[in-house]
Amino acid sequence: xxxxxxxxxxxxxxxxxxxxxxxxxxxxxxxxxxxxxxxxxxxxxxxxxxxxxxxxxxxxxxxxxxxxxxxxxxxxxxxxxxxxxxxxxxxxxxxxxxxxxxxxxxxxxxxxxxxxxxxxxxxxxxxxxxxxxxxxxxxxxxxxxxxxxxxxxxxxxxxxxxxxxxxxxxxxxxxxxxxxxxxxxxxxxxxxxxxxxxxxxxxxxxxxxxxxxxxxxxxx
Ligand code: ADP
Ligand code: ZN
Numbered sequence: 768x769x770x771x772x773x774x775x776x777x778x779x780x781x782x783x784x785x786x787x788x789x790x791x792x793x794x795x796x797x798x799x800x801x802x803x804x805x806x807x808x809x810x811x812x813x814x815x816x817x818x819x820x821x822x823x824x825x826x827x828x829x830x831x832x833x834x835x836x837x838x839x840x841x842x843x844x845x846x847x848x849x850x851x852x853x854x855x856x857x858x859x860x861x862x863x864x865x866x867x868x869x870x871x872x873x874x875x876x877x878x879x880x881x882x883x884x885x886x887x888x889x890x891x892x893x894x895x896x897x898x899x900x901x902x903x904x905x906x907x908x909x910x911x912x913x914x915x916x917x918x919x920x921x922x923x924x925x926x927x928x929x930x931x932x933x934x935x936x937x938x939x940x941x942x943x944x945x946x947x948x949x950x951x952x953x954x955x956x957x958x959x960x961x962x963x964x965x966x967x968x969x970x971x972x973x974x975x976x977x978x979x980x981x982x983x984x985x986x987x
Contacts, residue, residue, distance in 0.1 A: 768793060768847035768985060769872060771854070773951055774880030775944040776937065777887040777894070779966050779974035782905060783878065784851035786978035791985055794843050797851040798831060801838070803929075804900060820931055823939025825855060825947060832862045839866065855948045860955075877955040878962050878981065880974075884941065886967055891937050899924035910968070 770787060772780035781797060788795040802820060805813030812830070819826045835853050838844075854860040867873055882890075893908040897919040904921045906913050913920050931940065955961040964977045 769867070769874045769876075770847075770849045770981070771874055771877040771955075772849065772851045772880070773877055773948070773955070775882070775884075775887060775948075776940045777891040778880035778882045779890075779977075780851050780880060781903075782974035783880065783978045783981075784849045785903075785905075786975060787849050787981060790978070790982045791847070791849075793847040793849060795849045795851055796835070796838055796844070796853065798826075798835065798853040798855075799851075800900075800903065801834060802826060807900075821936075823931060823936040823943060825943055828856055828858045828862075831855075832859055835859075835863070836866055839870075854951060857950055857954060860951055874955075874958075874960060876962060876981070876984075877951075877960050878964055878977070879952055879955075880977070881963070881965050882967050883969070886969075887941070888934060888937055891932050892934055894932050895926040895928055897922060897924050898927045 768791065770784075772784050774780050781799075784795045784797065787793075799820075802813070802816040806817045806820070807813070812834070815830065816826050825831075831853065835850075839848065850863075854863050863874070889909070890907060893910070895906045895908060895913070895917075897904040897906075899919065899922050902919060902922040902924060904919050906919075906926060913926060917926050918924070919926055952961065962981075964972075966972055966974055966977060
């Protein structure tokens with residue numbers, strides 16, 4: 768079972784993917800998380816990725832595709848995976864199709880999350896994430912604050928703000944989404960595997976509701 772999470776920054780791809788990972792028992796592969804780990808460890812890849820991510824730009828396709836190509840060879844993805852933040856360009860989507868078809872596999876479902884832009888900005892600037900790489904819990908200072916300020920409820924580690932979660936960078940990321948990633952909606956719609964989901968407090972639908980509905984499909 769291969770599921771792709773698609774959507775602009777701050778729509779809740781990571782939240783939905785995290786629930787699906789737990790409920791379906793397959794790994795979540797987040798290219799953003801992998802890049803952030805490399806940045807923290809100051810690897811060569813990390814330095815390169817940081818020069819793009821800090822400006823709200825995409826890491827180049829060749830680098831990102833190579834990274835995913837090696838990750839999806841690993842044993843734990845045999846039963847399936849949830850791709851969170853990849854593909855983000857048509858070139859990445861085509862490369863993914865090619866890699867999967869070489870393994871006799873294909874994408875089963877693409878979940879496209881949409882959220883009004885003002886809500887996205889509010890979410891992103893108030894987002895705080897657990898600094899523990901094994902936990903990665905996500906909080907919102909307004910919607911979903913931790914019980915104790917600055918501390919993760921789940922594991923007690925300090926919460927941090929992502930360096931690219933500022934209002935200026937959000938606008939760059941949003942522009943990049945419209946230009947590079949939005950065309951993937953049509954790409955997957957044409958393949959008949961796209962599921963559209965609006966996530967917004969105005970309709971009282973959150974990421975966890977979307978995740979629950981998807982879990983039901985696969986657990987049937
Ligand atoms: P968000 O969806 O909130 O922007 P992510 O953690 O998915 O957060 O990504 C953070 C940043 O990492 C992106 O803005 C981009 O610079 C980089 N990145 C993540 N995935 C990709 C990808 N598939 N291709 C290129 N760059 C990526
Ligand atoms: Zn934690």
